Amino acid sequence: MSAGRTWLVGGHLVDFERGIDGAGAVAVEGGRIVEVVLGPATPGPDDAVEELDGAWLVAGMTDLRCALREPGYEEKETVSSGLRAAAAGGFTQVCATPDTQPVVDRAAVVAEVLALAKDARAARLLPVGAATLGLRHETLAPVGELHASGCVALSTGEHPVGSAGFMRRLLEYADGFGLTVLTAPAEPTMTGICDEGTWSTRLGLPETPAAAEAIAVSRDLLLAELTGARLHLQRLSTAAAVELVRQAKARGVPVTCDVTPHHLHLGASALATYDPNLKVRPPLRSEADRRALREALADGTVDAVASDHQPQHLEDKSQEFERAATGMSSVETALSLVLALVAEGELTRARAMALLSTGPRRVLGLGGGGLTVGEAADLTAIDPGHTWIPSAGTLLSRGHNTPWLGQALRGRAILTMVGGDVVWRASGEEQAE
Amino acid sequence: MTVQLTHLLGMDGVDRETITAILDLADHFKRVNQRKVKKVPALRGVMVLNFFVEASTRTRTSFEIAEKRLSADTLNFSASTSSLSKGETLVDTARTLQAMAPDIVVVRHQGAGVPLLLTRSIDAAIVNAGDGWHEHPTQALLDMLTMREHKGRLAGLRVAIVGDITHSRVARSNIYALVTMGAEVSVAGPRTMVPPALEELGVRVHHRIEPAIEGADVVMMLRIQKERMAGGLYPDDREYFRYFGLTRERLRLAASDAIVMHPGPMNRGVEIAPEVADGEHAVILEQVANGVAVRMAVLYLVAGGGREAVEA
Numbered sequence: 001m002s003a004g005r006t007w008l009v010g011g012h013l014v015d016f017e018r019g020i021d022g023a024g025a026v027a028v029e030g031g032r033i034v035e036v037v038l039g040p041a042t043p044g045p046d047d048a049v050e051e052l053d054g055a056w057l058v059a060g061m062t063d064l065r066c067a068l069r070e071p072g073y074e075e076k077e078t079v080s081s082g083l084r085a086a087a088a089g090g091f092t093q094v095c096a097t098p099d100t101q102p103v104v105d106r107a108a109v110v111a112e113v114l115a116l117a118k119d120a121r122a123a124r125l126l127p128v129g130a131a132t133l134g135l136r137h138e139t140l141a142p143v144g145e146l147h148a149s150g151c152v153a154l155s156t157g158e159h160p161v162g163s164a165g166f167m168r169r170l171l172e173y174a175d176g177f178g179l180t181v182l183t184a185p186a187e188p189t190m191t192g193i194c195d196e197g198t199w200s201t202r203l204g205l206p207e208t209p210a211a212a213e214a215i216a217v218s219r220d221l222l223l224a225e226l227t228g229a230r231l232h233l234q235r236l237s238t239a240a241a242v243e244l245v246r247q248a249k250a251r252g253v254p255v256t257c258d259v260t261p262h263h264l265h266l267g268a269s270a271l272a273t274y275d276p277n278l279k280v281r282p283p284l285r286s287e288a289d290r291r292a293l294r295e296a297l298a299d300g301t302v303d304a305v306a307s308d309h310q311p312q313h314l315e316d317k318s319q320e321f322e323r324a325a326t327g328m329s330s331v332e333t334a335l336s337l338v339l340a341l342v343a344e345g346e347l348t349r350a351r352a353m354a355l356l357s358t359g360p361r362r363v364l365g366l367g368g369g370g371l372t373v374g375e376a377a378d379l380t381a382i383d384p385g386h387t388w389i390p391s392a393g394t395l396l397s398r399g400h401n402t403p404w405l406g407q408a409l410r411g412r413a414i415l416t417m418v419g420g421d422v423v424w425r426a427s428g429e430e431q432a433e
Numbered sequence: 434m435t436v437q438l439t440h441l442l443g444m445d446g447v448d449r450e451t452i453t454a455i456l457d458l459a460d461h462f463k464r465v466n467q468r469k470v471k472k473v474p475a476l477r478g479v480m481v482l483n484f485f486v487e488a489s490t491r492t493r494t495s496f497e498i499a500e501k502r503l504s505a506d507t508l509n510f511s512a513s514t515s516s517l518s519k520g521e522t523l524v525d526t527a528r529t530l531q532a533m534a535p536d537i538v539v540v541r542h543q544g545a546g547v548p549l550l551l552t553r554s555i556d557a558a559i560v561n562a563g564d565g566w567h568e569h570p571t572q573a574l575l576d577m578l579t580m581r582e583h584k585g586r587l588a589g590l591r592v593a594i595v596g597d598i599t600h601s602r603v604a605r606s607n608i609y610a611l612v613t614m615g616a617e618v619s620v621a622g623p624r625t626m627v628p629p630a631l632e633e634l635g636v637r638v639h640h641r642i643e644p645a646i647e648g649a650d651v652v653m654m655l656r657i658q659k660e661r662m663a664g665g666l667y668p669d670d671r672e673y674f675r676y677f678g679l680t681r682e683r684l685r686l687a688a689s690d691a692i693v694m695h696p697g698p699m700n701r702g703v704e705i706a707p708e709v710a711d712g713e714h715a716v717i718l719e720q721v722a723n724g725v726a727v728r729m730a731v732l733y734l735v736a737g738g739g740r741e742a743v744e745a
Binding site for chain 1: 522546550
């Protein structure tokens with residue numbers, strides 16, 4: 001920890017909630033923000049200075065869905081490698097999914113994961129408890145115990161709760177402890193690995209219709225309305241699902257939702273290569289769905305972009321599409337892909353940054369954050385023109401299962417600071433070309 | 434005419450000239466197969482590896498005969514004798530196959546897209562002998578060879594494909610190829626077994642057998658698998674036969690000289706009445722014989738022998 005003040009100068013400050021979107025500087029001391037200046041700053045003679053060269057400065061980038069795999073699947077990722085990858089992706093904190101081995105369904109596992117994170121000197125780990133014991137969706141996990149041990153939310157894991165009655169009780173019980181339930185909706189009797197339509201027909205892959213998501217979203221929205229409990233729907237992939245959320249929000253249902261960067265950029269047609277890295281849950285959807293997700297991002301229906309980082313070992317992806325493991329290593333590419341939407345003119349800069357920072361923090365009901373004096377110095381400097389190529393050499397995640405491997409991406413975090421410590425700095429040499 | 438065939442992964446995207454060239458060459462090999470000595474030295478010194486992960490007797494046997502008649506060196510690498518059952522990854526298996534330095538790999542696999550994936554790790558010509566529900570191109574080619582022999586053409590031919598389309602690689606390959614060749618393809622099956630976007634492929638879709646086979650020059654029946662009952666896709670064999678089985682009475686709706694085809698193995702009394710399967714319209718055994726000729730043509734072309742043979 002630095003002794004005196006550190007000034008981040010020459011940046012472009014972005015804080016959607018406070019209406020900040022302009023040139024400025026931030027001073028940091030003792031792990032906190034001590035001064036925010038719009039316009040030119042005058043650091044003292046003893047202050048350390050980081051020149052941002054026009055990079056955007058945003059506070060508290062938060063990933064709502066990030067699998068760190070430890071304990072249990074260290075060949076795919078560890079808490080340390082995952083949090084360093086997150087920092088390189090610009091995130092200052094990530095919600096760690098509970099689908100580890102053992103599952104994060106008791107205080108002892110939460111404590112283990114938090115202890116592993118403490119040594120990482122990277123992004124912060126926000127533990128998410130399993131909503132049900134072993135994620136088997138038969139009995140409730142000890143929600144009070146998970147809350148007391150530091151969990152910021154509960155999750156139903158990779159597979160949603162099938163029983164409406166049980167989901168209702170789960171929402172109510174969790175709400176009693178002030179915890180949001182995160183769930184990735186999918187009707188469990190209509191599963192498949194390819195969007196039903198042109199591409200499942202052409203490619204001969206088991207299909208799942210868009211309706212399988214909408215059915216589950218409808219049920220969960222009705223349960224949120226019935227119980228008044230806070231519900232967050234994850235990785236929505238269809239036009240029907242975001243439209244249902246739009247309507248529910250309009251009538252005051254306490255619901256929020258997120259989408260992944262890959263569903264915003266890729267459609268089912270990409271599966272013509274049968275590339276196992278494109279096997280994700282829910283599957284990549286139609287062009288119409290992709291357009292609808294982008295519109296829902298821009299109009300505020302979607303509250304956050306979450307990476308749904310799912311690092312897999314090379315072996316798990318070295319199989320044919322149908323047998324390959326599901327998921328994409330995405331925490332390092334998420335920011336670049338959101339910035340691509342800004343470059344394409346689909347999102348404003350302020351809205352894009354909100355989807356990665358203030359949006360996800362609101363979902364979790366976390367107070368604070370933002371470019372405000374007194375807040376933790378969790379800051380990300382983003383150079384929208386920095387070009388880089390995800391590769392085995394540049395990725396910090398153990399999972400290299402991304403379809404963007406070897407492809408130049410534009411826009412990257414050049415500096416990530418957590419509690420006043422620099423935990424990631426993009427080196428000039430790694431920039432492509 | 435010269436054609437180049439690097440791999441045969443499917444009929445999707447294969448143009449009319451290439452299909453015609455394969456069928457013409459198959460005609461040529463068929464004449465060879467009628468000679469007393471059926472073996473030709475065309476693929477002497479060429480190593481063909483038959484990589485069959487999914488159980489198959491007829492297709493594998495057909496390929497093996499084709500390879501032997503072309504004097505290729507053949508090697509069988511099947512699921513039971515390989516380490517695939519021990520959980521080896523597809524990529525590792527592909528590397529093992531590559532280490533054997535084959536010139537051609539014939540692959541049958543339950544996973545859709547596997548032949549395409551193999552082209553990335555194996556430096557050999559890949560021939561798809563059936564991948565999951567996706568494609569079975571040599572079956573479509575032997576079907577078209579049979580149709581052309583009986584009808585003299587493919588363009589304008591009225592072809593009905595009846596049965597479980599969703600789970601049928603035979604149907605997909607035939608649809609792609611027949612549409613390319615200008616045939617009029619009608620499809621019939623219970624709605625539960627016809628994929629939603631099928632019409633985009635250029636076929637007419639029916640959910641009763643009668644309108645599909647009315648006036649048809651070719652009626653192709655697909656095998657129905659009993660496990661589809663458990664998935665709620667059809668009630669039982671009796672009802673299936675009643676609404677989708679090809680009976681003598683229904684066949685009268687087709688052209689008077691219609692041919693009846695089936696890729697085998699048949700479920701007699703489920704998708705096809707025994708008297709139709711054995712009747713004068715059936716060409717099912719000719720399909721089997723044509724399979725060898727078509728596979729000889731494909732192997733010959735992917736081995737790089739396109740030019741001279743087609744000109745011959």
